[in-house]
Amino acid sequence: MNVLDGATIAAPHRVDCDVAIVGTGPAGAAVARTLAHAGVRVVLLEEGRWVQPRDYPTDGFSAMTLLYRDMGANVAMGNAPMPVLQGRAVGGTSVVNGAISWRLPEDVRAGWVTDDPGLAETLDAAELRTIFDGIERDLGIAPTDVAVAGPKNLLMAKGADALGLEHRPIARNTRGCEGLGRCLQGCPQGHKQSMDLTLLPEACKHGAQILSRVKVTAVQTEAGRAVGVVGQAAGGGQVTVHARHAVVLAASAIQTPMLLLQSGIRHGPVGQNLQAHPGVAMVGQFAEPVRMWQGATQGHEVIGLRKEGIKFEVLGYDPGIIASRMDGMGREFSRNLSQLAHEVHWGVAVRAQGRGRVRVGWRGRPLISYNLTPHGVDCIRRGVRVLGEMFFAAGAERVLPGAFGWPAVVTDRSEIARFETEGPTQANAYHGAITHLFGTCKMASDPTHAVVRPDFRHHTVAGLYVADSSVFPTATGVNPQTAILALATVCARRVLLA
Amino acid sequence: MNSWLDFEMRWLRQLLDATLPDLPERAGLPQVDLTSFWPELAQSAPPLLRLGLRATTWIFTWLPVVLPGYYRPFYALSADQQDAFLSRMGHTPVFMLRQLAATLKVIASFALFRDPASRRALGVVP
Numbered sequence: 001m002n003v004l005d006g007a008t009i010a011a012p013h014r015v016d017c018d019v020a021i022v023g024t025g026p027a028g029a030a031v032a033r034t035l036a037h038a039g040v041r042v043v044l045l046e047e048g049r050w051v052q053p054r055d056y057p058t059d060g061f062s063a064m065t066l067l068y069r070d071m072g073a074n075v076a077m078g079n080a081p082m083p084v085l086q087g088r089a090v091g092g093t094s095v096v097n098g099a100i101s102w103r104l105p106e107d108v109r110a111g112w113v114t115d116d117p118g119l120a121e122t123l124d125a126a127e128l129r130t131i132f133d134g135i136e137r138d139l140g141i142a143p144t145d146v147a148v149a150g151p152k153n154l155l156m157a158k159g160a161d162a163l164g165l166e167h168r169p170i171a172r173n174t175r176g177c178e179g180l181g182r183c184l185q186g187c188p189q190g191h192k193q194s195m196d197l198t199l200l201p202e203a204c205k206h207g208a209q210i211l212s213r214v215k216v217t218a219v220q221t222e223a224g225r226a227v228g229v230v231g232q233a234a235g236g237g238q239v240t241v242h243a244r245h246a247v248v249l250a251a252s253a254i255q256t257p258m259l260l261l262q263s264g265i266r267h268g269p270v271g272q273n274l275q276a277h278p279g280v281a282m283v284g285q286f287a288e289p290v291r292m293w294q295g296a297t298q299g300h301e302v303i304g305l306r307k308e309g310i311k312f313e314v315l316g317y318d319p320g321i322i323a324s325r326m327d328g329m330g331r332e333f334s335r336n337l338s339q340l341a342h343e344v345h346w347g348v349a350v351r352a353q354g355r356g357r358v359r360v361g362w363r364g365r366p367l368i369s370y371n372l373t374p375h376g377v378d379c380i381r382r383g384v385r386v387l388g389e390m391f392f393a394a395g396a397e398r399v400l401p402g403a404f405g406w407p408a409v410v411t412d413r414s415e416i417a418r419f420e421t422e423g424p425t426q427a428n429a430y431h432g433a434i435t436h437l438f439g440t441c442k443m444a445s446d447p448t449h450a451v452v453r454p455d456f457r458h459h460t461v462a463g464l465y466v467a468d469s470s471v472f473p474t475a476t477g478v479n480p481q482t483a484i485l486a487l488a489t490v491c492a493r494r495v496l497l498a
Numbered sequence: 499m500n501s502w503l504d505f506e507m508r509w510l511r512q513l514l515d516a517t518l519p520d521l522p523e524r525a526g527l528p529q530v531d532l533t534s535f536w537p538e539l540a541q542s543a544p545p546l547l548r549l550g551l552r553a554t555t556w557i558f559t560w561l562p563v564v565l566p567g568y569y570r571p572f573y574a575l576s577a578d579q580q581d582a583f584l585s586r587m588g589h590t591p592v593f594m595l596r597q598l599a600a601t602l603k604v605i606a607s608f609a610l611f612r613d614p615a616s617r618r619a620l621g622v623v624p
Contacts, residue, residue, distance in 0.1 A: 058614075059608075059611055059612045059617070060608065060611065061535075061538075061608035061609070061611070061612045062538065062612060064542070064608075065538050065539075065541070065542035070542070070543075070544035070547075071542040071543060071544070071547075073543060073544050073546070073547040074544055074546075075546055081597070289621075291621075293622060318611065319611050319617065319620065319622045320607045320608045320610065320611030320612065321607070321608075323603075323607040323610070323611060324600075324603045324604040324606075324607035324608070328585070328588065329517060329581075329584040329585045329587065329588035329599060329602075329603065330516055330517060330519060330580070330581035330582075330584045330585055331519055331521065331581050332585060333517065333518060333603065334518050334519055334520075334521050334524070334526050335521060337518075337524075337620060338524075340620055340621075340622075341620075341621055362545070363545075365544070365545070404591075404596065428593050431600070
């Protein structure tokens with residue numbers, strides 16, 4: 001792959017190209033591949049480093065320091081402070097996510113078009129279907145093989161069956177998965193088809209260049225047109241990329257609005273309308289060892305309540321993170337570690353109605369605000385109840401709801417059945433996290449309510465495009481990677497047409 | 499952590515060790531060498547986490563001084579008292595104190611499971 005490490009750039013460095021792309025996650029990679037195939041000279045800029053799969057750390061802490069933005073400890077402030085998990089590496093979050101793949105649900109697509117008929121051409125169902133077919137083929141997207149699922153995934157299937165809930169193996173972008181359970185630390189065997197192993201090498205084969213460890217600090221404009229970007233290399237040199245044709249921002253729903261704000265491009269509700277899928281994890285303890293760090297990281301999901309904004313997934317992370325969720329402090333905590341192999345974590349993710357905001361904070365750091373609404377809390381209460389009942393139906397002896405104000409350990413199914421109506425209503429009673437972010441550079445026809453046009457062009461700055469999930473009008477209610485890939489591909493086609 | 503004073507680091511280490519102490523049947527965090535852990539944490543932790551960890555260190559070291567039954571800083575408490583104090587913080591209705599306790603648990607867990615010997619002892623391979 002054609003990667004220049006910014007750590008080696010100590011002096012001013014200038015690059016000329018047709019299109020500069022900020023970010024190498026799914027959005028940036030999809031745009032780069034499409035443009036490079038068309039013969040466009042593309043340069044991608046990435047703040048993180050390029051890490052080979054063989055160098056991915058074994059333990060969760062080292063993986064988070066190496067591959068995650070702010071070691072996954074950046075927090076969305078609000079009535080329930082929640083960590084915001086994002087990757088920071090060549091390949092973006094695709095390097096450290098669970099490889100979960102969902103097409104943009106038709107009901108979500110149709111809802112967007114109904115709300116803004118101007119989006120109909122961009123979101124043409126037939127064009128998207130063709131793009132999704134190609135993505136699924138190229139990334140080996142297929143349901144998780146039962147042979148590598150491991151007990152934690154099979155137990156969810158058993159629990160959902162008992163409750164009569166619709167469920168299925170998760171479709172994932174993997175090839176030859178061995179069920180190592182290390183997706184969230186980066187697959188050491190390179191089985192996960194993350195962008196650094198798939199679309200980016202393909203783009204580079206067609207002439208694209210990647211500048212890693214270069215933090216873009218501003219979009220440059222001249223006479224109302226984007227003409228390039230400037231950034232700071234890890235080696236200390238200033239990097240200037242002059243883009244003859246266009247600048248495409250694909251840095252995520254946090255970093256893209258930040259970059260626009262820092263560049264003085266403040267048109268529209270930039271940074272506003274932040275939407276997300278807050279989620280909480282619940283613990284089940286089984287008599288037999290389950291070893292949740294083994295088997296496909298996230299291999300099964302329950303989708304029966306998806307249209308009500310609630311989705312359930314198996315979780316799989318390093319024992320260092322599992323342990324921190326265990327009950328107790330001091331000796332009780334140490335003693336509870338003996339239960340580690342018996343624990344399974346399942347999560348509920350919510351298509352929440354909250355609207356947050358991204359601002360530029362101290363020293364240019366993102367200041368993220370987000371509140372869980374009463375509706376979001378209600379969904380979580382329902383989700384915890386369903387998860388608890390699924391755990392018991394799957395054979396768990398104990399469940400740990402993880403909600404302050406409710407018994408830490410529940411052994412009676414009737415006690416968890418009451419959770420939906422009697423569980424805590426304060427948002428901060430729950431320990432959640434945010435993994436999917438949308439809407440901070442909303443795409444719409446009306447320039448007063450949007451940052452970019454339906455063809456991904458910025459409403460007021462010519463030659464400037466946004467391709468990541470910040471353009472999504474709303475949260476999707478499902479894992480967004482494949483939808484991001486598809487819409488970014490549409491964005492690239494619009495760049496080619498311009 | 500680079501700007502932390504030596505005594506602050508000692509206080510933090512005492513808090514972390516008491517969060518995941520040794521048991522008769524298994525070694526805990528006190529047996530883990532954290533020499534290489536600190537610089538990795540210092541380099542990667544965002545400002546809010548560093549601030550939170552420092553606040554945790556000061557508040558949990560000195561809060562026992564004003565709590566009935568303790569009346570001494572954390573480092574001067576007996577092992578039983580330290581255990582009781584941390585357990586109380588983990589279940590306090592005061593959200594901020596619970597968050598500080600959760601911060602300690604996260605850092606202690608990361609540190610323990612970064613150590614290959616500790617992973618093996620708990621049956622985690624690799």
